[in-house]
Each structure stands twice: as structure tokens, then as C-alpha cells.
Amino acid sequence: MTVDARPNLPPLSLHVPEPKFRPGDTVDFAAVEVPPAGAQPRPDTAADPASFHELAYTLVRVLDDAGQAVGPWNPRLTPDTLRQMLRDMALVRAFDERMFRAQRQGKTSFYMKCLGEEAVAVSATHALSRDDMCFPSYRQQGILIARGYALERMMNQIYSNTADELHGKQLPIMYSSREDGFFSISGNLTTQYPQAVGWAMASAAKGDTRIAATWCGEGSTAEGDFHSALTFATVYKAPVIFNIVNNQWAISSFSGFAGAEATTFAARAIGYGIAGLRVDGNDALAVYAATSWAAERARTNQGPTLIEHFTYRAEGHSTSDDPTQYRSAGEPTAWPLGDPVARLKDHLIAIGEWDEERHAAQDRELAELVKVAQKNAEKNGILGHGLHQPLDSLFDGVFEEMPWHLKEQRQQMLDEETASGRPWARKK
Amino acid sequence: MSEAIVSEEVGVSEAGANTRMNMIQAINSAMEVMMARDPSVIVMGEDVGYFGGVFRATAGLQAKFGKTRVFDTPITECGIIGVAIGMGAYGLRPVPEIQFADYIYPALDQLVSEAARLRYRSAGQFTAPLTVRSPFGGGIFGGQTHSQSPEGIFTHVSGVKTVIPSTPYDAKGLLIASIEDNDPVIFFEPKRIYNGPFDGHWDRPSKNWSGHAGGEVPEGYYRIELGKAAIVRPGEAVTILAYGTMVHVVQSTVEDMGVDAEIIDLRTLVPLDIETIEASVKKTGRCMVVHEATRTSGFGSELVSLVQERCFYHLEAPVERVTGFDTPYPHSLEWAYFPGPVRIGQALKKLLKD
Numbered sequence: 001m002t003v004d005a006r007p008n009l010p011p012l013s014l015h016v017p018e019p020k021f022r023p024g025d026t027v028d029f030a031a032v033e034v035p036p037a038g039a040q041p042r043p044d045t046a047a048d049p050a051s052f053h054e055l056a057y058t059l060v061r062v063l064d065d066a067g068q069a070v071g072p073w074n075p076r077l078t079p080d081t082l083r084q085m086l087r088d089m090a091l092v093r094a095f096d097e098r099m100f101r102a103q104r105q106g107k108t109s110f111y112m113k114c115l116g117e118e119a120v121a122v123s124a125t126h127a128l129s130r131d132d133m134c135f136p137s138y139r140q141q142g143i144l145i146a147r148g149y150a151l152e153r154m155m156n157q158i159y160s161n162t163a164d165e166l167h168g169k170q171l172p173i174m175y176s177s178r179e180d181g182f183f184s185i186s187g188n189l190t191t192q193y194p195q196a197v198g199w200a201m202a203s204a205a206k207g208d209t210r211i212a213a214t215w216c217g218e219g220s221t222a223e224g225d226f227h228s229a230l231t232f233a234t235v236y237k238a239p240v241i242f243n244i245v246n247n248q249w250a251i252s253s254f255s256g257f258a259g260a261e262a263t264t265f266a267a268r269a270i271g272y273g274i275a276g277l278r279v280d281g282n283d284a285l286a287v288y289a290a291t292s293w294a295a296e297r298a299r300t301n302q303g304p305t306l307i308e309h310f311t312y313r314a315e316g317h318s319t320s321d322d323p324t325q326y327r328s329a330g331e332p333t334a335w336p337l338g339d340p341v342a343r344l345k346d347h348l349i350a351i352g353e354w355d356e357e358r359h360a361a362q363d364r365e366l367a368e369l370v371k372v373a374q375k376n377a378e379k380n381g382i383l384g385h386g387l388h389q390p391l392d393s394l395f396d397g398v399f400e401e402m403p404w405h406l407k408e409q410r411q412q413m414l415d416e417e418t419a420s421g422r423p424w425a426r427k428k
Numbered sequence: 429m430s431e432a433i434v435s436e437e438v439g440v441s442e443a444g445a446n447t448r449m450n451m452i453q454a455i456n457s458a459m460e461v462m463m464a465r466d467p468s469v470i471v472m473g474e475d476v477g478y479f480g481g482v483f484r485a486t487a488g489l490q491a492k493f494g495k496t497r498v499f500d501t502p503i504t505e506c507g508i509i510g511v512a513i514g515m516g517a518y519g520l521r522p523v524p525e526i527q528f529a530d531y532i533y534p535a536l537d538q539l540v541s542e543a544a545r546l547r548y549r550s551a552g553q554f555t556a557p558l559t560v561r562s563p564f565g566g567g568i569f570g571g572q573t574h575s576q577s578p579e580g581i582f583t584h585v586s587g588v589k590t591v592i593p594s595t596p597y598d599a600k601g602l603l604i605a606s607i608e609d610n611d612p613v614i615f616f617e618p619k620r621i622y623n624g625p626f627d628g629h630w631d632r633p634s635k636n637w638s639g640h641a642g643g644e645v646p647e648g649y650y651r652i653e654l655g656k657a658a659i660v661r662p663g664e665a666v667t668i669l670a671y672g673t674m675v676h677v678v679q680s681t682v683e684d685m686g687v688d689a690e691i692i693d694l695r696t697l698v699p700l701d702i703e704t705i706e707a708s709v710k711k712t713g714r715c716m717v718v719h720e721a722t723r724t725s726g727f728g729s730e731l732v733s734l735v736q737e738r739c740f741y742h743l744e745a746p747v748e749r750v751t752g753f754d755t756p757y758p759h760s761l762e763w764a765y766f767p768g769p770v771r772i773g774q775a776l777k778k779l780l781k782d
């Protein structure tokens with residue numbers, strides 16, 4: 001290898017991003033710009049995306065420091081809706097806590113929490129119609145919970161047990177529920193993005209009224225599928241909402257490795273001529289307002305919207321991760337946008353619709369609810385080296401109809417079971 | 429254990445003293461040795477920099493060699509490989525990591541249409557001297573996106589080499605040879621045996637590498653030439669062709685059954701060490717091929733074809749093929765899917781029947 005540097009020119013240098021804080025560093029997030037709540041304009045949903053580019057660089061915020069909902073983005077929700085959102089978010093948190101512990105107790109192989117990001121999925125779900133189609137990543141368990149999906153069913157999937165509706169075929173938390181408008185989660189990042197566009201295009205082509213929404217992490221925006229999705233969506237004005245959950249980290253890689261040193265993720269929309277919003281993702285009301293605004297645009301054939309939810313991944317990436325290895329332990333508590341559950345709670349208290357005692361009682365109730373669900377789910381088994389899924393189900397679902405070679409292989413597997421002298425469960 | 433092939437100009441002393449390593453440490457050591465020897469070697473991939481990789485295979489490299497030689501990348505596998513090809517065109521020798529083999533598919537176009545054909549289509553003006561490292565294989569309850577064995581997809585592509593080690597010793601020597609190779613190499617690391625050999629019995633306590641000869645690894649530079657298989661157990665009754673994790677599963681099954689099998693660890697799938705295979709099968713007259721990957725169009729099919737093309741008149745029984753089943757990798761039924769001792773044992777019995 002020869003370096004052909006000309007002596008009369010300055011040498012080039014390679015820039016490699018570096019996060020502000022590493023383990024042991026004192027965290028100071030003063031550089032994170034947090035504009036005041038209520039200060040951001042709310043364009044008409046029919047406005048040309050080119051007329052509000054500034055919304056891709058600020059933060060749409062509704063809840064102020066006093067817990068009041070202010071400004072044009074205030075969605076003016078009823079106290080009942082607010083309480084339901086708070087309950088759903090707290091339930092997601094209680095569920096996460098319990099399932100994380102179940103993995104640590106060896107009851108399953110894997111779990112992923114969304115601590116600190118509960119508003120992103122829960123508020124958006126409340127702002128969508130029940131029949132809108134969601135294409136989530138692995139960190140939007142809040143969608144299922146907000147749509148009333150039974151905790152026990154989620155746990156059955158996590159345990160890959162006999163009642164697992166996905167038949168133990170998929171890694172824990174990779175849920176799927178067609179009847180709840182929840183597309184099968186993939187382990188491969190961002191594949192859901194163009195799929196959501198396709199669903200939305202189909203809905204538009206058929207003159208339907210339903211729209212699609214999809215989510216991915218900020219790290220995942222680097223994948224080619226992200227950019228394919230945005231191109232299709234702008235070309236066909238697809239009725240789809242793109243959510244980028246910018247929780248600052250992608251396993252050990254900070255957002256700078258997805259381009260955050262140069263611009264915002266919401267600004268990705270601008271080059272494609274798509275409406276872009278950057279939202280305080282820990283402000284449940286801002287997430288709600290942005291989603292319903294984007295949904296209205298989609299429903300009135302104004303096309304796609306891209307929403308960056310600015311938030312923070314308060315815990316490890318998954319049960320396989322130890323974040324103290326690569327980021328400062330001080331980050332989660334120093335995060336300037338607070339805790340989404342606490343902020344919604346404070347708002348409800350500030351408007352006289354909630355109090356600390358009720359909140360504590362609700363937390364106890366939810367913890368109990370999760371505990372009971374777990375007990376029931378565990379009656380169907382925990383992940384125990386596969387012994388809880390019927391052996392002869394292994395070959396189901398590869399194709400609609402089983403071809404000869406799979407039938408032969410299934411027979412081979414059953415013969416192996418006989419030869420092993422250790423009978424496994426069979427389909428009833 | 430196979431001999432290290434020490435290149436002439438470096439001499440034996442380069443290999444240095446032996447030390448105990450697991451496979452991750454051996455792989456890390458290979459990259460460290462090569463980065464120290466050759467300033468054109470760079471390491472890149474998701475989470476490989478400061479953190480040192482989700483399996484810690486690149487731990488310490490960034491601290492030692494700096495951020496412009498060891499760096500994290502955006503999460504885009506097609507980007508990682510495309511960029512590595514461009515760096516190779518400049519004259520670097522990139523060692524990109526794909527975090528799991530299951531995530532290599534977004535990079536297929538860059539690997540298949542570009543890296544694999546660059547030398548051919550440019551008449552050698554440009555080459556793609558990359559070594560793409562990626563953990564592969566199952567047995568860790570990783571579900572369908574952390575368990576696959578896609579080696580057959582790459583052996584089908586002309587212009588890429590495919591290498592799969594089965595011990596820390598081999599991993600280091602093969603990785604060094606791969607990095608030094610001027611053609612693109614897919615280097616699949618059997619993650620089930622990163623920390624120790626696996627006998628195929630999931631319900632037995634796991635072992636580490638300290639009790640295995642292959643866990644003894646020279647600290648310095650040595651290479652194991654690509655395209656050379658290793659006979660890990662000489663025998664007369666049957667030839668068994670395997671690679672990666674399955675070498676160990678086969679070895680323990682054969683010992684348990686008391687079969688005098690000759691076990692060949694292929695180590696490099698393309699280019700294949702056909703001489704070693706042919707000589708062995710002509711000697712034993714029986715052959716079994718084993719891999720964890722799905723069966724149909726798997727690399728085993730290629731092995732069976734080669735054996736019957738070249739050894740047909742020496743064969744005393746049809747060649748047996750033991751593989752994973754033709755389903756996606758399941759989560760809960762992982763051990764029903766995995767070609768473990770029972771499946772291997774049954775095939776062996778059939779093969780040795782008369």
C-alpha cells in the first residue's frame with residue numbers, strides 16, 4: 001500500500017464519532033437543547049412539508065416544567081384518556097420488570113425492556129385507530145398492551161410454552177397479532193419499514209380508510225430498508241407514519257454512528273420531501289399530538305410523516321447486554337427530558353385528576369396483575385429445553401402444505417425421539 | 429493437532445510461546461497480530477470499537493491501534509461490505525465483522541455481485557482482499573435470527589472463499605491466513621464453541637477449552653493454509669466430513685459408539701481439500717457428511733456429489749448426509765432440530781450395517 005500524499009496539500013484525516021461520555025465520566029447534558037414546551041407551531045395538516053422544515057430540528061413539546069399542557073400541540077385529552085395512557089405505560093413498566101427478572105431466573109432465553117420509552121409506543125397507539133396497522137420493532141410492547149392484549153398471552157410467547165400462539169417458533173418478545181393490527185416482529189432490523197409502506201399503499205389502492213405506522217430505532221435508520229421505505233412512501237404519498245425512536249444508543253453505539261453528529265433524524269424527511277417532526281419522546285402528550293397530526297395527514301391523502309421521538313434507553317439493550325461497559329452510569333438519571341411515566345403522572349396531579357396515593361395504589365395493583373398473569377402463564381410451562389412445545393409441530397408452517405421432504409424429515413425426527421428413549425410432548 | 433505452517437520469511441520463532449485461549453481470544457489474537465504486522469489491516473463493524481464486539485472478539489483492539497483502524501460502523505451490512513470493498517480498492521485490508529451471520533443477507537449484493545467478481549471483471553486491476561468475520565450456527569437458544577448457518581449460500585458463489593474453524597488454534601491460524609489472502613474470505617465462527625467444545629448433549633455441563641489440545645495457541649504469528657483439511661481422528665471404518673461445531677459432536681458420538689471413524693475437519697469449504705477427502709474415502713469405503721445447516725442444497729450436497737464422482741467404485745454403501753432439518757431455526761425445539769448424537773448415531777449405524 002502506498003500513500004500518495006502531495007507535500008503542498010494538507011493531509012486528509014478520518015473523522016470517527018465519539019460519544020460525549022464513557023464509563024466513569026461525569027455526565028452533563030447541557031448541550032442537549034430543550035426548547036420550552038408550547039413554543040412550536042402546529043401547521044395545518046394540509047400544509048406543504050416544505051413550509052415547516054424547522055419542526056424537524058426543534059422538539060415539539062406539550063408538558064411544561066410545572067406539569068401543565070401548553071401550546072398549539074396540546075391534544076386536549078379527557079382525564080379518562082390521560083389516566084388510561086398513564087395506566088398502560090405503568091403496566092408496560094411493571095411487565096418489563098417482571099419479565100426481565102424471569103429471564104434472570106432462567107425461565108426464558110431473552111428479554112428486552114423499553115424503560116424510559118413507554119410513551120413512544122403507548123401514546124402513539126392511543127392516537128391511532130384500533131384498526132390501523134402497526135409494523136413495530138422489538139421495543140414497542142406498549143402497542144400490544146395499549147390495545148389490551150392479555151399479558152398472559154405475551155408471557156406464553158416469552159416462555160415458548162404450550163400456550164404460545166407462535167408455537168415456540170420465535171425468540172421471546174418477537175410477538176405477532178394480526179387481529180390486533182400488530183405485524184410479526186422480525187429480528188432483522190428495519191425490514192418492517194418498507195413492509196409498512198406496502199401495506200399503506202395497498203390500503204390506498206383499494207380505497208380503504210386504514211393507515212399504517214411503523215417504528216425503528218435511530219441506529220436502524222442506517223439500514224438500506226429505511227431509505228427504500230422513504231423513497232416508496234414519497235413517490236406514492238403512502239398513508240404511513242414513520243417513527244424513529246431515538247433513544248441515543250444502538251447496543252454500544254451512540255446515535256453519532258447513525259448520523260446524529262451532523263443533523264437530526266427527523267431531518268431525514270426533508271431530503272425525501274416528507275413531513276418531518278421532532279418530538280419530545282418522553283412527553284406522552286407531544287407523542288400523542290404528533291401521531292394524531294400525522295394520522296390526519298395520512299387519512300386525508302397528504303402522504304407520509306416521519307416522527308423522530310427524542311428519548312433515552314434507560315437500561316441495557318437486552319438481557320444479553322451490560323451498558324456499564326460502554327456508557328456512563330450517570331446518563332439515565334441525568335437525561336434532561338425526565339421519565340415519561342412521572343411526567344404524565346405529574347400532569348394529571350397538576351390538573352387535579354390524580355394523586356400520589358392513587359398512583360401508588362395503581363402501581364401495586366399493576367404489579368399484582370402482572371404477578372397473577374405470570375403465575376397463569378407458567379402453568380403452561382417455561383422455556384425448558386423445548387419440552388413444552390409438541391415435538392411434531394417443528395415442521396408446521398414452513399409451507400401451507402407440507403412437501404414430501406419435510407414429511408420424511410418429520411418422520412426421521414420422531415424416529416430419533418424413539419431411539420433416544422426420551423419421549424417429548426406431542427400435539428393433542 | 430495440525431502443524432502450523434510457518435511462512436519462510438518469518439521463521440518459526442514468530443509463533444512464540446503457547447498459551448491457553450478460548451476461540452474468541454484466539455480470534456482476537458489473530459487480528460492483533462495482523463494489525464501489528466500490517467498497517468493496512470483495519471477492523472470495522474457494529475459495536476466492534478470501544479465496546480469490542482457483542483462477543484468481545486475485538487476487545488482491546490481500538491485502544492491499541494486507534495479509532496481510524498478499529499471503528500464502529502452504522503448499522504447497515506450492505507454499507508459495511510461496500511465500504512470495505514472501497515477500502516480494499518484503495519489498498520487497505522479490511523476485516524469487517526457482521527454481528528451475526530443471520531444479518532449478512534442485507535450485504536449479499538455487495539458480497540456476491542461485487543466482492544466476489546471484482547478481480548474477474550477488472551482483469552485484476554481491482555481486488556477485494558476482505559475477510560468478513562461472522563458468528564454463525566445455533567445451539568444457544570438464539571431463535572431464527574441468531575442461529576443460522578448460511579455457509580452454503582456463499583460456497584455457491586464463485587469468487588469467495590469460505591472458512592470455518594473448529595478450535596481456537598485453527599481459528600487463529602486460519603484467520604491470519606484469511607487476512608493475508610488477496611481474495612474475499614467469509615470466515616464463519618461457530619459461536620456455540622466460542623467458549624468450549626460441544627459434544628452435542630445439551631443437557632450435560634458445558635466444557636471449556638482448557639482441557640482440549642486445540643485450546644493451546646501460540647501467542648505470535650502462524651498461519652494455517654487455506655484449503656487444507658485436518659484429520660482430527662484417523663480411522664478405518666468410515667470417513668466423516670464435518671466442520672465447525674459438528675466436528676466435536678461427531679467426535680464424541682464416534683467415541684461413545686466405539687466406531688473406528690476417520691474424522692476430517694474440512695476447515696476451508698472453498699477451496700476444498702479434495703485430496704484428503706478422496707484418499708480417506710478410498711481407504712474406508714464409507715462416507716458420511718455432517719452439517720448443522722439445512723439439508724436441501726446445503727454444502728453437504730456438494731460433498732456427496734464430489735465423493736460419488738471420485739470414489740464411486742470404492743464405496744460400499746451410499747453416502748450418508750446428516751444435517752439440520754429444512755425448517756427455519758426454531759426457538760423452543762432447538763434440540764429437536766439440531767443434528768445431535770442420536771441423528772449422527774442412526775446414520776452411522778445405517779452406513780455400517782453391512
Ligand SMILES: Cc1ncc(C[n+]2csc(CCOP(=O)(O)OP(=O)(O)O)c2C)c(N)n1
Nearest residue numbers: 139187188189217218219220249250251531
Ligand atoms: C440486520 C441486522 N443487523 C444487526 C442486528 C443486531 N442488532 C440488533 S438490535 C441492534 C441495535 C439497534 O439499535 P436501534 O436501532 O437504535 O434500536 P434500539 O435497540 O435502540 O431500540 C443491532 C445492531 C440485527 N438485529 N439485524
Ligand SMILES: [Mg+2]
Nearest residue numbers: 217218249250
Ligand atoms: Mg437506539
